[in-house]
Amino acid sequence: MKRIGILTSGGDAPGMNAAIRSVVRSSIYHDIEIYGIYYGYQGLIEGHIKRLHIGSVGDIIQRGGTMLYSSRSEEFKTGEGQAKAIEQLKKHDIEGLVVIGGDGSFRGAQKLTEKGFPCIGIPGTIDNDIPGTDNTIGFDTALNTVIQAVDKIRDTATSHERIYVIEVMGRDAGDLALWAGVAAGAESILIPEFPHDLEEVTEKIKRGHERGKRHSIIMVAEGVGSANDIANHIKDDLQVETRVTVLGHTQRGGSPTAFDRVLAGRLGAYAVDLLKGGQQGRMVGVQNNQLVHHDIIEALKLKNEISDDLYNLSNQLSI
Numbered sequence: 001m002k003r004i005g006i007l008t009s010g011g012d013a014p015g016m017n018a019a020i021r022s023v024v025r026s027s028i029y030h031d032i033e034i035y036g037i038y039y040g041y042q043g044l045i046e047g048h049i050k051r052l053h054i055g056s057v058g059d060i061i062q063r064g065g066t067m068l069y070s071s072r073s074e075e076f077k078t079g080e081g082q083a084k085a086i087e088q089l090k091k092h093d094i095e096g097l098v099v100i101g102g103d104g105s106f107r108g109a110q111k112l113t114e115k116g117f118p119c120i121g122i123p124g125t126i127d128n129d130i131p132g133t134d135n136t137i138g139f140d141t142a143l144n145t146v147i148q149a150v151d152k153i154r155d156t157a158t159s160h161e162r163i164y165v166i167e168v169m170g171r172d173a174g175d176l177a178l179w180a181g182v183a184a185g186a187e188s189i190l191i192p193e194f195p196h197d198l199e200e201v202t203e204k205i206k207r208g209h210e211r212g213k214r215h216s217i218i219m220v221a222e223g224v225g226s227a228n229d230i231a232n233h234i235k236d237d238l239q240v241e242t243r244v245t246v247l248g249h250t251q252r253g254g255s256p257t258a259f260d261r262v263l264a265g266r267l268g269a270y271a272v273d274l275l276k277g278g279q280q281g282r283m284v285g286v287q288n289n290q291l292v293h294h295d296i297i298e299a300l301k302l303k304n305e306i307s308d309d310l311y312n313l314s315n316q317l318s319i
């Protein structure tokens with residue numbers, strides 16, 4: 001393999017830049033030329049492709065977002081769009097592609113592999129919803145962003161004796177809400193993977209109130225539904241003041257944590273190793289602190305595992 005390409009696709013995540021840096025520098029280390037493809041799959045179709053050098057990725061390890069930018073491309077989902085993408089790659093004599101993104105981006109990478117163009121996927125999303133890796137790049141940073149926000153909200157919640165319902169991202173996955181809830185000491189955590197009973201939530205608030213607690217934090221994963229509806233239910237049931245905070249896209253930005261930077265560094269270098277070794281249609285990950293790779297389609301067929309232990313612990317610690 002003499003020349004490879006790299007792109008970022010779908011929702012951005014902190015640490016993507018650190019992964020790009022790792023792929024670029026590892027390629028150059030192995031005497032492979034590396035080309036950056038800008039604006040995700042759409043940019044690939046349109047030929048936004050540029051050679052990258054050691055210095056091209058200087059001073060980005062600490063930055064959120066992605067220097068290659070991202071996009072969502074409907075055209076790429078079609079056979080015609082994929083053919084155009086491969087044409088562009090061939091035009092630039094690129095022989096393999098590293099895709100950093102979520103499950104949608106992985107499905108795109110798989111389509112290119114099936115059409116004869118070798119791809120490797122690196123999981124980059126704050127949702128932590130990709131099976132086959134314990135952590136996705138960006139999850140740890142988003143988690144830290146959420147708990148910083150919750151710590152601040154807790155100050156004002158205590159001062160004013162209010163119930164705060166906080167909605168966090170995660171699409172259909174509850175990882176971010178669960179981990180943030182445990183780390184920030186939330187009273188209740190509502191996530192799509194476990195059924196919830198709003199009566200239990202209000203009962204817990206009542207119990208806390210009776211023993212002099214001045215606030216409650218209810219963590220809601222976006223996949224569960226509207227935080228506003230839940231807050232209204234609590235308000236009507238208990239006749240208490242509730243406030244809703246939707247943390248939204250603040251969760252996607254910011255400087256990556258040390259954990260995400262190191263994870264990105266490891267996965268980026270590993271992706272290059274795999275392409276160099278003739279692998280294709282694989283996703284890379286870290287499980288039990290070991291680098292692993294899996295068939296993309298087989299991995300995506302698996303259910304994203306959420307920790308039962310952590311969920312039970314959260315209930316145990318918020319009695």
Ligand code: ADP
Nearest residue numbers: 010011072073076077101102103104105107108
């Ligand atoms: P993420 O990668 O964060 O899950 P998306 O689901 O939006 O984000 O996917 C990013 C892009 O990947 C899409 O805009 C599309 O171009 C491509 N993609 C998604 N699903 C497929 C698919 N089944 N086949 C081909 N390309 C896909």
